[in-house]
Every structure is written in structure tokens, then in C-alpha cells.
Amino acid sequence: MAQELNQAYFELHQIEPILSWAEKSGVDIDGILARLGIDADARKGTAESRVRIVDYYRIQREIARLMDDLTAQLSERKLLYQTGPFVVTQMRSAVTLMDAIRSLASHFNMMHGGNYNNIRQNETTLTLVVDDASFPYRFRDDSALTHFIGDALLIKTQCLLESISNGTAGRALKRVVLKRDRQEAGKEHLRFWQVPISYGHSAYELVYDIDVACEPITPARDVDLTTDGLFDRVIRYLEELSPTVDTRSYTARTEDLIADGYETQQAAASQLGISIATYRRRLSEENTSFRDILQESRARRAGRMLEQGESVAQVSEKLGYSDVRAFNRAFKKLRGLSPAAFIKMNEPPVHAK
Structure with missing residues (x-):
């Protein structure tokens, strides 16, 4: 699949409404x-706008993190970002692909508060049906965008299932319905x-061979199973399928690795395939x-969380500082200015009645 996957792209303008909405909400989209090595002028159509599909999930992940919303603001109903690791953890206890699919459908229905994911089964197939007809899309009036979002959701779901099932999901998949x-x-x-794609249906479907879906599964050895975040796992899996030469600066790549959860110098250097001494030298050459x-x-991240109303103590704990004083000093x-002064500065003005 890797050779073909290199050809899986999207045009940046396809998601401009998403980018503009996030930007108006305070997210630094450019x-x-x-940091992803994408020319911001591509949004205006004045530069190459074709982007790898894996980078769609990177953009979505950053919006989701900054907005503390696992849906990345695609839904009008917020879903806390921390629910992503919960879903993955539950799926990892599955002993068959069928178990993983049922777990995914059940937990997402529970969290989204609706029966959007269903399972259909017969003697030969097991089908995951995603019916988003009543889903509270923020951009529901833009059919081209919602179709892209739905397509991307199926790709994300398949990658997640493949990473959990050690490739069994790929062997089992027979047809995709859009x-x-x-x-x-x-x-x-x-x-x-x-696999064959069927178009023009009323719901999305991933259709699997039921015999393969019932086979026992074992953890994959070549996928980072410690990466429990939903976006992180999908991104890592896509990169495993289609590795590319990263020509970005070490600063940009480091920012990306930190976003992936690699928050030690040793872990980042290991991911980059270089020694710590070389890594330090490369960053020093970039004056950082x-x-x-x-x-x-x-x-x-702290600024965004404070803007969203989280307390200084909550932010300090989530970001791993030893205590509030250490966080205050670093910020x-x-x-x-101190976190307290930052909060006060960003408080909405009080209008006289």
C-alpha cells in the first residue's frame, strides 16, 4: 500500500472553512x-496547495489540542480532547477485529450522544455503518466539505483499526461505501x-470479511503502541505506511515531535535517528x-488553556510542571507576564447595562 499511499493527497482549499473558523477562534493556523512545512500562501491558491492526507490529521490534531475538542470544532457539540486516549485504550483490549470495531462504535456513540455508528452482520460480512445524517456538523450546509470530512473519518477509522489489529483490518476490508x-x-x-469504492449512498460503510474479522489479533511490533492518542496513533500509522524524507528544519521537526508527546531530548533524538550530541548541534546551528x-x-498550550477558562493549577498539572510556582516562573x-495577569488581560470586557 505504501507506494499507492504516496499519491493520497487533498487540496488545502478544501478545508479552508475549517481553517478560517479555527483562526477566528484564536488558533494560529499559519x-x-x-511547522508542517506547508506554505501558508496555499490557502489563497497562490502556492502549491496539494497536501499529503497525513498532514490533514496533523492540522486537525493541532486544532483539537488547542481548542480542547477531539472533533477539532467540526461538531457543534464539543468532545474533550482527553477522550481520544480513552477510546484507544478500550480498543486495545480487543482480541479480534470484530471486538475492536464494536468497541469503537459503542464508545463513540456514547461520547457523541447519538446512535451514529452501527454494526451490520451476515454470514459473510461485518459492516461498520457510520450514519452522519443527523450529526451536528458545524459546516453542515457545505456538502463538499462534509463529504471530505466523512471520507477522512473513514480513512482515520481504518488506520486506527489497522494499527490496533496488526494489519488484520487491511486484510479483512472488502469494500468502502461513500x-x-x-x-x-x-x-x-x-x-x-x-478496495472497491461504492458511491452515492445514504451512509458511510466499511465492509469486512467476517471470517478474518473473527481471527485472533496480536499487537503490531512495527507500530508505536505507546502512542495512545487517537490522532497520534493514526498519524504514526500513516507515516509507517508511507515514510517520506523530512526536509524541514530540526526546529520544526522538534515542535512536531513534542506535539506527538516526545517531551525529552533523548526521545526526540531517537525518533530523528541521530545521537543526542548531533541533535544538540543541529538545534544550536538554528540558534535554539x-x-x-x-x-x-x-x-x-498554556495560553490557550488559560483562555479557555482552566485554572493556573489545572494548567500547571496538565503540562507536567513540578508545582504552580515553577509554572508561573516559566510562563x-x-x-x-504572570498567568494571572494573562488571564486578566484576556478577560472579555464588561459592558455596562
Whole structure:
């Protein structure tokens, strides 16, 4: 699949409504794109706008993290970002692909508060049906966008199931069913699929061979099973399928690794395949250090969480500081004001009645 997957792309303008909405909510979209090595001018159509499908999930993950919303604001009903690891943890206890599919459907229905995911079974197939007709999409009036979102959800689901099942999901998959019309534009991302695609249906479906779905599964050895975040696991799995040469700066790659949860110099250097000494030298040549990049990343996340109403103590704990005083010192050093002053500065104005 790796050779074909290299051809799975999307056009950045396809998700411009998502980017614009997040930007209006305070997310630095151009900064996210820069860290991914994507030219921000692509949003305006003045630069190459074709982007690898894996980077869609990277963009979505950053929006989700910053907004503390696992749906990345695609739904009008917020779902806490921390629920992602919960879903993956529950699925990892599955002993067959069928168990994993049922677990995924059940837990997402529970968290989204609706019966959007269903299982259909007969003598030969096991089908995961995703019916989003009543899902509270924020962009429900944009059919091209919602079709792309639905397509991308199926790809994400399949990657998640494949990583959990050690590739069994790939062997079992027989057909993919989509809502979009066959003639509809903007479907380069569908080259991801190596099975027949059926278009123009009322719901999305992943159709599996039931015999393979009932086989016992064992953990994959070549996938990072410690990465429990839903987005992180999908991104890692896609990168395993289609590795590419990363030509970005070490600073940008370090920011990406920290976002993936690699928050020690040793772990980041290991992921980059270089020694710690070489890693330090490369960052020094770019006039920075791992500590500086980590502190800046934490400061950005802290600012966003404080803006969303979390207390200083909550933010300090979530970001792994030893105590509130250490967090206060680090934040003030980078932002020039204390967390309390930052909160006060970002409070909405009180209008006189």
C-alpha cells in the first residue's frame, strides 16, 4: 500500500472553512502550517496547495489540542480532547477485529450522544455503518466539505483499526461505501483505498470479511503502541505506511515531535535517528535548543488553556510542571507576564447595562 499511499493527497482549499473558523477562534493556523512545512500562501491558491492526507490529521490534531475538542470544532457539540486516549485504550483490549470495531462504535456513540455508528452482520460480512445524517456538523450546509470530512473519518477509522489489529483490518476490508457522487471533484485522498469504492449512498460503510474479522489479533511490533492518542496513533500509522524524507528544519521537526508527546531530548533524538550530541548541534546551528522549543510549546498550550477558562493549577498539572510556582516562573519568562495577569488581560470586557 505504501507506494499507492504516496499519491493520497487533498487540496488545502478544501478545508479552508475549517481553517478560517479555527483562526477566528484564536488558533494560529499559519503557524501550524509553517511547522508542517506547508506554505501558508496555499490557502489563497497562490502556492502549491496539494497536501499529503497525513498532514490533514496533523492540522486537525493541532486544532483539537488547542481548542480542547477531539472533533477539532467540526461538531457543534464539543468532545474533550482527553477522550481520544480513552477510546484507544478500550480498543486495545480487543482480541479480534470484530471486538475492536464494536468497541469503537459503542464508545463513540456514547461520547457523541447519538446512535451514529452501527454494526451490520451476515454470514459473510461485518459492516461498520457510520450514519452522519443527523450529526451536528458545524459546516453542515457545505456538502463538499462534509463529504471530505466523512471520507477522512473513514480513512482515520481504518488506520486506527489497522494499527490496533496488526494489519488484520487491511486484510479483512472488502469494500468502502461513500456518500459523495462518483463525479464529485476533490477526491485525490480516495487513492488511499485499495478496495472497491461504492458511491452515492445514504451512509458511510466499511465492509469486512467476517471470517478474518473473527481471527485472533496480536499487537503490531512495527507500530508505536505507546502512542495512545487517537490522532497520534493514526498519524504514526500513516507515516509507517508511507515514510517520506523530512526536509524541514530540526526546529520544526522538534515542535512536531513534542506535539506527538516526545517531551525529552533523548526521545526526540531517537525518533530523528541521530545521537543526542548531533541533535544538540543541529538545534544550536538554528540558534535554539530542545529546552527552548519545549518551553515555547508549553507556553502556547498554556495560553490557550488559560483562555479557555482552566485554572493556573489545572494548567500547571496538565503540562507536567513540578508545582504552580515553577509554572508561573516559566510562563512569565516567556510571555513577560504572570498567568494571572494573562488571564486578566484576556478577560472579555464588561459592558455596562
